[in-house]
Amino acid sequence: MAKMGVKMHFRKHHVVVDNGIVQLTLTNPGGYVTGVKYNGIDNILESQNDESNRGYWDLVWSTSESPGTTGTFERIEGTSCEVIVETEDQVELSFLRTWDSTLEGKHVPLKIDKRFVLLRGSSGFYSYAIYEHLEGFPAFNIDETRIAFKLRKDKFHYMAMSDDRQRYMPLPDDRLPDRGKPLAYPEAVLLVNPVEPEFKGEVDDKYQYSCETKDLKVHGWISTDPPIGFWQITPSNEFRTGGPTKQELTSHVGPVNLAMFVSAHYAGNDLVIKFSKGEQWKKVFGPVFMYLNSTSTGEDPFTLWNDAKNQMLEEVAKWPYSFPASNDFQQAHERGVISGRLLVYDRFISDKHTPANGANIGLAPPGDPGSWERENKGYQFWTKTDEQGRFSIQHILEGTYNLYAWVNGFIGDYKNSTTITITPGCDIELDDLVYEPPRDGPTLWEIGIPDRSAAEFYIPDPDPIYTNQFLVNDPNRFRQYGLWERYATLYPGGDLVFTVGESDYTKDWFFAHVTRKKDNNTYEKTTWTIKFKLNSVNNDETYKLRLALASAQVSDLQVRVNDPNMNLPLYSTGIIGGDNAIARHGIHGLSWLFNIDIPGTVLISNGENSIYLTQANGGTPFRGVMYDYIRLEGSALAYSWSHECV
Structure with missing residues (x-):
């Protein structure tokens, strides 16, 4: 018929x-x-x-x-x-x-x-x-x-x-x-x-x-x-x-x-x-x-x-559809294709280039590394790499772009060094691309997984009076209302303390660094402590703290080392963020990466060290950050000497 x-x-x-x-x-x-x-x-x-x-x-x-x-x-x-x-x-x-x-x-x-x-x-x-x-x-x-x-x-x-x-x-x-x-x-x-x-x-x-x-x-x-x-x-x-x-x-x-x-x-x-x-x-x-x-x-x-x-x-x-009559909608023959392979090189993990398996890779308007996440005027075209790091991005509109990527398990953002011009019908095959993630020295300790999400951390059960039954199980438990209030319940006498080598970030690291509600209905700053031991410290060297955030909402994150009361922090982000992911059950908003120098002179050898992370901007229950991943790197010089001695 x-x-x-x-x-x-x-x-x-x-x-x-x-x-x-x-x-x-x-x-x-x-x-x-x-x-x-x-x-x-x-x-x-x-x-x-x-x-x-x-x-x-x-x-x-x-x-x-x-x-x-x-x-x-x-x-x-x-x-x-x-x-x-x-x-x-x-x-x-x-x-x-x-x-x-x-x-x-x-x-x-x-x-x-x-x-x-x-x-x-x-x-x-x-x-x-x-x-x-x-x-x-x-x-x-x-x-x-x-x-x-x-x-x-x-x-x-x-x-x-x-x-x-x-x-x-x-x-x-x-x-x-x-x-x-x-x-x-x-x-x-x-x-x-x-x-x-x-x-x-x-x-x-x-x-x-x-x-x-x-x-x-x-x-x-x-x-x-x-x-x-x-x-x-x-x-x-x-x-x-x-x-x-x-x-x-x-x-x-x-x-x-x-x-x-x-x-x-x-x-x-x-x-x-x-x-x-x-x-x-x-x-x-x-x-x-x-x-x-x-x-x-x-x-x-x-x-x-x-x-x-x-x-x-x-x-x-x-897609792209053939029926739209507007000349502003580009048909398949007016678009282009780009393909290639993305590798990762982190010399403190492997001396070889390894395929970037499951990486997000895409074209977006030219900008700085990671600018695609905040880009809002142009078009973007994304795919994922296969087990060999290979990718093919189809149906790209005519224009000039940068190629961007980020790889689960590695911090930072990749951006190719040159712009790419897409013309109608083009089929561009790129040479192998290599991403070298930020790294100054070997990992002394790490917390979390660098994946731009706080999902691996501890997600509490919701308050029974707010429970939405269809969200009680993974992977949606973070979508329950009011989880920010659970922090003060779980930590009534003091703020979170995490001991490297003993604590488990899936159980002992709350998913959001939020303010603390007081009896008079005010919300105060909170300070989280990371305790760790170092067998030796080179006072002449600089250590690196990599602090990757999955979200920030009108927050001032301050870093102090071994002295929680020092007037000036070693590092302060200043007021950052407006993604409201804590209130809106987002588990992440926009990502941030801070690379913080820690002089060896402030660290303790053969003793307990503490890094204090203070979210200093109180006032509401929704001001805070979500951490993606934290890593302390040792001295690259000491690492190279130790390997030469071996």
Whole structure:
């Protein structure tokens, strides 16, 4: 039976597109999605909401003088509608809005072209947008931009965003004052009188469903009556900011489904895009695919999740899509490929170059080593190396890049020494690349695993009054609400002390260095102590402390050696960080690496030494750091002499 062709017709204030499987209704000329008809349901979106609050693109923007991560919320409303493609196989609609000086201060100074695409035989629809900042446009900041869908709360009760995070969800009503108790920040609510008693005593918090963008390919909702699913599939992360480890929101109570493109989540002000006056910039966000599926009566509706994952793999295989009609979206033949092999050389581990197995490697706009993590205007293309350290990065947009990498088990960031220019159709094979991680001498001791995460450290059980049952087991236990408060409970009489050679970092190193709550509801600085012995110390040499952080939130981390009361620390980071990962259950935010010289004269030979780590900025429960990895290196000179003597 032939698939029905795509049909379109205009109403007074709407345009309707239908392929016999999905019918899409949008406002004209605004481009808000007001209706999605599928499988006998007239509208799977929440029709009780205003038409502008069902399916929409939005952003948060601020003036160039704004220092923070918040601003003016604006739904992106088109001022003109144009039919770009109208055939039996495809309809593509453009909803355009531009900017001129009469709109200064009223609307975001961008030209935005929202596109919606429906294909013949497709069980869903696509959306993408072209954002452009033109000469003559004023300076401003983009704090956030995304697509949001509000589904029917009487139908969609089950959410799935990974194999280990899927569940029946509370209702939005449960967050209202008579049913929910606000907690330490507005996103978190303790459910005290929910509609469904099974949720009583749990915390609802949208950040419990965050996901690293490298894993953020499919998420959505299931209705059991009738059994249908609504899924958002993102086949490429090239247009998202902050690289593969940037964390973003997915789906949350509402039922809400989000496609996040730009945000300060788990990063802070570093990921706010800042434009100067007249700066010329253009970027394509998407396409993303809103996929709908269903099962026959009697079938298990939760098989819809497996079907959505399979559809995601199909969409990934189709990337880059061939159907977008905008010339700004580059097709496969306009893109390039780069491949090679990454090796690691650490002479204090091996005298050979070893393959960088499982390394994250990618192209991002030119910058300093590690700048990809804070990059927010261009495109990024990432993959992982195989066991031999080999990699191939496909479908790279034309442009100039640096090649960046980081390798689990080794601190620091790799960056190739020259820029790489990608031209249409190019296939670049690089010579072997060698990463030499920071190293001054042999390891005297180490705590943790250099993997840009605090997940290997001790994650406590949550307070029973806040426990969310579906997060009780690894690998999601760090997502429980209120874990920062467990520190004072576990260390009531004094701060953490870790003894090298005796303590176990998986049990004795709390996952977050937080402030201490006092009886008067104030929060004070805390000092952690690392005790260690050295058989010998060369007073003429300098030792190196490598301090890698997985997160920092308005923190001042100070380092003292063998004297906790010295007025001036040996080293201070100053106030760093704004990723808020402690409050938002992130286990990491942005990474930091500090390389600290310790003179041999301050160390004790054949006795006990202590390094004191003080997070000196108190005031709130969320100020603190998460450690990734700590290492003390000995004298390279002494090491070389000892080996010569052998």
